[in-house]
Amino acid sequence: MDYEAYRVDSRRRWEGAASGWDERREAVRSAAAPVAQWIVDAADPQPGETIVEVACGLGDTGLLAARRVGPAGRVILTDGAPAMVEAAGRAIAATGADHVEARAMEAEWLDLETASADAILSRWGYMLLADPEAALREARRVLRPGGRIALAVWAPQSENPWIGVLQEQLLARGLATIPEPGTPGMFALADQTALTELLWAAGFSDVRLERVPFAWEAPDVDAWWEHMRVTSISLGETLQGLAPAEHYALRDAVDAAYAQYARPNGSLQLPACALGAFALA
Ligand SMILES: C[S@@+](CC[C@H](N)C(=O)[O-])C[C@H]1O[C@@H](n2cnc3c(N)ncnc32)[C@H](O)[C@@H]1O
Numbered sequence: 001m002d003y004e005a006y007r008v009d010s011r012r013r014w015e016g017a018a019s020g021w022d023e024r025r026e027a028v029r030s031a032a033a034p035v036a037q038w039i040v041d042a043a044d045p046q047p048g049e050t051i052v053e054v055a056c057g058l059g060d061t062g063l064l065a066a067r068r069v070g071p072a073g074r075v076i077l078t079d080g081a082p083a084m085v086e087a088a089g090r091a092i093a094a095t096g097a098d099h100v101e102a103r104a105m106e107a108e109w110l111d112l113e114t115a116s117a118d119a120i121l122s123r124w125g126y127m128l129l130a131d132p133e134a135a136l137r138e139a140r141r142v143l144r145p146g147g148r149i150a151l152a153v154w155a156p157q158s159e160n161p162w163i164g165v166l167q168e169q170l171l172a173r174g175l176a177t178i179p180e181p182g183t184p185g186m187f188a189l190a191d192q193t194a195l196t197e198l199l200w201a202a203g204f205s206d207v208r209l210e211r212v213p214f215a216w217e218a219p220d221v222d223a224w225w226e227h228m229r230v231t232s233i234s235l236g237e238t239l240q241g242l243a244p245a246e247h248y249a250l251r252d253a254v255d256a257a258y259a260q261y262a263r264p265n266g267s268l269q270l271p272a273c274a275l276g277a278f279a280l281a
Contacts, residue, residue, distance in 0.1 A: 001183050003130040007106075010128065010184075011080055013233035018083030020230030021057055025091070027217075027227060029060050032123070034214040035152050035274045036061040039121050040068065042208075042278040043150035048072040049118035052142060054107045054135075054151075055079055055125025059088035059100075065121060066100045076112070078105035107135045115144040122151040124274070127189040136202030143281035149204060153189040155211055155273035160187075162216045162270035165257040166228060166235075169250060175238050195277055204279035216270040221255050224268050 021028065029036075039061050045051050045068040053062030056077040066075040077088045077100065088102040105111050107122075107129055120139045126132045139149055157164045163186065170176035179185035189195045192209050199207045218224035229235050239247060261270050 001130070001180075006130050006184065010130075010233075014079075014081035015083045016236075017231060017233045018081055018087055020232075021084065022087040022090075024227055024231055025058055025087075028058070028231070031214065031216045031272075032060065035123055035212050035276070036064050038210070038212045038274075038276045039123055039150045039152055040064045042276060043119040043121055043148045045069045045073070045119055050074045050116065051076070052110070052112065052117045052120045053077045054105075054110070054120060054122040054139065055128070056088055056102070057084050057123075058091050059102060060091075061121050061123045062088075063091060063095060063097075063100065065119075066095070066097050069099070071097075071099050073099055075100040076117075077102040078107075078110065080104065080106050108138055110138050110142050112142045114141050115147075117142050117147060118144060119148040119150065121149075124152060124154065126151055127153040127186060128184050130184060132184075132189065133198055133202055136199060136204070140203050140281045145281060147281040148278065149199075149281065150276070150278045152212065152274040152276050153195065154186050155275045156190040157187050159211075159213075159273035160271070161261065162272045163228075166254055169253045169257060170238065172253075173246075173250065175242075175250075176234075190275060192275065195275065199277060199279045204281060206278075206280040208278045210276045212274040212276045214272050214274070216268075216272055218268040218270070220266045221258050221262070221268060224258065224270070225251065225254070 045065045047070045049069050051065045056062055056079045059077040062075050062077045079085050082104045085102045085104045092100045129135045196207045261268050
């Protein structure tokens with residue numbers, strides 16, 4: 001894999017997806033709240049502590065932690081995509097918290113002093129990185145000795161039909177490929193043994209993992225499709241390459257596959273499962 005080409009392409013894609021994430025801010029914040037809550041509970045931020053969120057997106061998790069550290073503490077939200085950082089900045093402004101800041105920063109090269117943070121948080125970031133072990137070593141460098149890391153990745157695709165249903169249809173049509181083992185992707189760190197060993201390899205100890213189930217909600221399948229289209233870093237481009245008939249055929253197949261998760265009123269409740277990990281530096 002060409003790591004640098006991947007990093008450039010990934011940053012471009014996330015930069016492009018930031019407006020969709022901003023638009024869907026409330027839907028993501030509310031549905032994924034159990035995962036943010038798991039991370040914050042695991043890290044257990046204390047008043048006055050310094051907390052860093054890595055690959056923060058709009059900063060849901062860090063903003064939750066900001067309430068725990070209080071004004072005597074400090075929370076630094078970081079993300080590699082400047083447009084995400086701007087959106088996180090707007091989220092900070094909406095809370096009025098002046099002990100929280102948002103800064104553009106690569107997860108693999110954190111622009112922060114050694115041993116300067118008490119805890120590092122990240123929801124759905126590390127599995128997307130070109131070199132997650134290097135990024136975890138970097139997190140450990142920034143943590144003070146004994147500092148905590150609490151992160152979430154995705155559990156296996158089989159436990160995530162909210163995206164698995166769509167992925168299967170895209171794969172069946174040759175519109176997606178399964179990432180090679182050892183390369184970045186949504187499910188790259190879904191294996192519990194591999195994730196534990198990765199944290200050990202990066203120098204962490206006391207690793208504890210836990211599945212965190214939750215559900216995405218949508219008023220109907222059209223709304224869910226739109227949610228996926230605007231928040232995905234690849235679906236929009238894939239759809240643009242389709243002829244109208246191919247697009248309609250894909251939509252019909254995807255709608256039919258999601259029907260099993262519809263309530264009688266047509267609203268969707270889509271099972272999802274994250275894998276939470278806690279460790280000590
Ligand atoms: C799936 S989103 C998760 C956003 C947020 N943490 C949440 O849970 O709502 C992944 C985030 O990782 C960021 N990201 C991807 N690669 C990164 C990198 N190499 N360094 C820092 N951030 C990165 C993206 O810009 C995006 O905001």
